[in-house]
Amino acid sequence: MDESRPLYDQDIHSIVLWMPNWIGDVVLTLPVLQSLRRAYPTARITAVVKSPSDELLLGHPAINTVLLLPSGSNSGLRERIKFARSLKKYQFDVGIIFPNSFGSAFLLSLTGAKYRLGYNTDGRDIFLTHPIPTTDYLKKSQYRVEYFFKIFSPLKMDVPDTVFSPVVKQEGDISIREALLNTGLDEDEEFITLHPGTSKLERSWHAERFGILCQKIFKEDGKKIVLLGTQSEEKLLNRIKNYCPPDRVKIIPTMNLRVLAGVLKKSRLFIGNDSGMMHLAAMVGTPIVAIFGPGNFGTTGPYMAPENCEVITENYSCSPCRQRFFKECKPSQHNKPYCLEDITVKNVYEAIQRLLKRI
Template sequence: MEDNTKLSLDEEEIYHIALWMPNWIGDVILSLPALQSLRTRFPGTRITAIVRAPSDELLSGCPAVDSVIQFPRKKGDGYVKQCNYARGLRKYRFDLGIIFPNSLHSAMMMKLAGARFRVGYSTDARWPFLTHTLPVTKKERKTSYRVNYFHNILSPLNPDPVSSHYDPMWKQEDGVDTEETLFKVGVDNNGFLVTLHPGTSKPERAWHVERFGILCQKLIKQHRMKIVLLGTQKERPLLKKISEFCPAGMTTIVPELNLHEITQLIAVSRLFIGNDSGMMHLASLVGTPVVGIFGPGHPETTGPFLASEKHETVTRNYPCSPCRQRFFNECKPSPHHKPYCLEDISVKDVSEAVERIVKRLQLR
């Protein structure tokens, strides 16, 4: 196959850029430095992000993006329906399409959307749908830090080097006051407010609920932390179980919030504790210090994009990590049905990470 990564673009003909964004909110956040570079490279060009919910809420506050289109890919949607929707995007007259996911589907959809130039990695035999392909090895796909991996997709455009931090101008403009959100949650911003998120997209990726409970009990006793337990409606039984380990009045189970409200809550927290998840990356985005627990994932691949002094990651560094997370085809589960990379992380491991960051940043 011909290497066409060096094909030139006539920049004077690029009036509208479409971004086919990653599927998961954590990956969307890790792609934001690439968007910052793209905006610097094309300051006067219209940039539209095509993304699945709820990440459309997140991108509404991104200064690198002019408009957001929600791609309504729902469970059960047929191939024909998705193709018809993509064809409907041709009315936007995209000149350049940048495809962040590795999937064949995303490249096909961008071609159907009518973008004249289409840039992406040469994965999943999708090169017929791209005009600018970037070769990538299996090792790079597996182990590259996602911020760098996404930024490298822009290399045919000669972008600025990747930023060392998220854009400080990133903001939410939905008219919701932070005090209103805190009132809705039932907490105030006085004292050592900590947001703890025990959930993940797959239960096998989540640290033990009981260990989160013991950790909270210990941190409340040592630091008088006020712990806000964040999760979905489906995760409420888990949050309740964690709260039962703790003294009355020292934990609050968060009601159903939208993404803007969750962002505000995390932003005013002194510390975020949680698994390798989208919420951990949301904390990084707003600059809240992070303690992240990594099992099947690895911090060198999907760790927080924060200054080193503002985060601690807990991992066993097993040689199989990061894995493809096809539980449990490639490893045996523990008696508690967890991969051993998570099973072997103790309460002591996480509490010591919390102590290090509390002492280093003098959090209280």
């Protein structure tokens, strides 16, 4: 590579991507990565990512190789340093870092990538050859796809794609069919998916309200509902299921993210909180009713055409929330922030009806 030429004019053959930590953020990088692949169609692009997000990237047309970041008992600093140094054998021309942490920039520098791009937060300039300027305001307010795209500004790329490339391959259809049949659903039967969980309880709408909403959907519309969640959310899912006849509400247990994406794609619409599951639904083009309490939909809303989603939020004077729960606001009687407490079953059901009329 000729160091006298700007980076956008270099011959780039190998790129490493240090991916975000959360599933939703990984999804929101994909339109940018599709643009990256168009700009460098023959480059070998490697993604370093945490489990289970690797399941989304395996076989993705923008990615050649997926490497798992050490986790669990093998995720200490020593193990991560050893892992990062082991990547030198790939001889990366360019390294891109999505997380804003000091530690992630340090690890990227150990990979031997000749040029390293990332935001200039937290004193990370010492590890980056191309620190990208940003501000606290942009970190908190800029839509994530645009925020991630700006990291690539030294490269020759066009705008991010407006649609996602398919991640569900034909070979996954059998697993998707089995997942539906195991819950008693025919492959062509219409259903609605609902995910009541989030990473924090304070961001999750009330289980009781989800249950009453399921009752109303069943009584008024007669539609079957499939509840989605992780193993840790099993009690929550069963609480909601108990509000309706067992043959009308089904639970699909934890599954591979690619199979989950396939189930979401077959769904008539998705209902849920601001979560990674919501972004998976957007990724496969399923219409969405998203409940945003303290979350900022202007920053992390679903990446899809506005007519395909309904975002329910209370725009209070303290919005967008800094999510320092109950240090800057008082909890409701249900231990929720009032921006979530004040979203009613009626609000959500009416949003569902508006969306169903449009799709």
